[in-house]
Amino acid sequence: MKDKKMTRYDLKMDNQTEFYRPLNKTLKKTVSTFIFIALCIFAVIQLFPLYWLMTFSFKDNYEIFGGNVIGLPQVWRVSNYIKALTSGNVLVFLINSVIVTVSTIVITSLLVCTSSYAIVRMKWKLSGVTLVYFLVGMMVPIHATLLPLFMILRKFKLLNSHLAIIIPYVAFALPIGILIMTGFLESIPKELEEAACIDGCSIYKVFGKLILPLMRPAIATISIFTYMSSWNELMFANTFINSDRLKTLTVGIFSMVNENETEWGPIGAGLVIATLPTIIMYIVFSGQVQKSLIMGAVKG
Amino acid sequence: MQKLLGNKKAIFLFVFPALLLFTVIVIVPIFFSVYYSMLDWDGIAKGTFVGFNNYIRLFQNNTDGFPRTVLNSFILAIxxxxxxxxxxxxxxxxxxxxVRGEKIFRTIYFIPVIISTVVIGQLWTRIYNPDYGLLNTVLRGIGLESLAGRWLASTEQALGCVFVVIVWQYIGYHMLIMYASAKSISSEIYESALIDGANELTIAMRISIPLMKPIIRVCVIFAVIGSFKSFDLIYVMTGGGPLHATEVPTILMYTSIFAKYRYGYGSAMAIFIIVECLVFTVAIKKLMSKDVME
Known part of the structure; x- marks a missing residue:
């Protein structure tokens, strides 16, 4: 039995005429271990600042500044979080961010679904031109629109309201959303609508009852995209809103830091609160998030 | 069916809201910007038309250091x-x-990409803080006191420090795009190359990278354009300082408009940035597609 195995092994060796194979194998193993370690080091580099943020959000200045710089907090000061949420206004900012982001996602999805459907499926002369027109918008940098938008919003007395940023967020989310959705709609067979048509549905019913539910995967992708851009956006939010009651998390925390630089703990807590929803979303949908962003990159 | 899908009222209802919003918020402002850029205007009094004067002033007899901000953005791009x-x-x-742990590594490397730039800027400002920051504390702790620097507070080091954070945040993004492209190369190609006796390095250089050229080109464009347009991170970390050491065109544009009320002049910067981005996008596409042909 044992002999048989030996011969087979020898035969294999012979076939490939690789006398140095064992050496090659150890070399390969060393290299791959080395690579693995390098990857681990890189992972630590990517994570360590975030770990540090998490720990100092529970510490007081004494620990952060030297007492216990990188260890876990000696005392977990939840009071930092309470302080950030109440006197630091982070709770208000958080609510504002949720209002703005949810509204943006809902409105964007609705507009993207209806307009993409009309562009891809319905019969009208200018549908192709309209699509191209929307897609041109992907090349427009927000900087170029900042001042004119400021003037427009001022004219309509919309500055300093949630709408002042929801409206631009939606408008700038439309092109990429329409790109993703029209691509997705092409893949839905037309027969479905034809069958529904025979049943005598109205176009609104076909859209609402039949197409909209089918669009769900694409809506998920678009929502992730829209979430990332509106939750994290700074320039518009910083320019169009200056009342503390209305600020979103990004701007709110930014101004909070400028006003009160002395205590790091509560600021760290504010930063963690601003990041936590994103991290949770990422953990739950990590595959989907990565896919969405790749899609945006490749198509954009 | 035809009648159903040709319903003009429905088409109007479906498309018009999006179209109107998009036109008013995204398209129209560009034309406004172009118009503003030709005015001498403080936003309050009526502007006077000055033609291309604002653009000329960006580079000729410039007093606010605009050319240097452009240089800074070029350094970041390079x-x-x-x-x-x-x-x-x-x-x-x-x-x-x-490799072992492929999915976990991929997920970890990508985390900084999704976090708000404000959070990342604030976090790294604290890492770089000369007195209490993580970096200097650790350096002192391990006896490398001499390496401890002023970082963001130093005119020489600040831009480099900012760049490190940009790399830290966006490397996962580029990695993921390239990874997706490398994954889409059929495994048969790899296997036949391996059988032919090619090692991993040769495979990467001769097979993977050439096949990934189109996506690498996308990444180059993103990196260059991203540098030209970078605003958030620098605005949060240094605001362009110390002494304009990290100032980029977008930040100067922002302060020109909203701090100095030079609406016309600031708009000229905005238009300059767009044109710059367009020119470089086209140029990179041209240059790198020639490469692909060879």
Missing amino acids: LSVGIQLPIALTLALILARE
């Missing part, structure tokens, strides 16, 4: 393409070859 992308490419190629 560093991004020269340092960030090669690292991202290396990581992508390694991860795409089925």
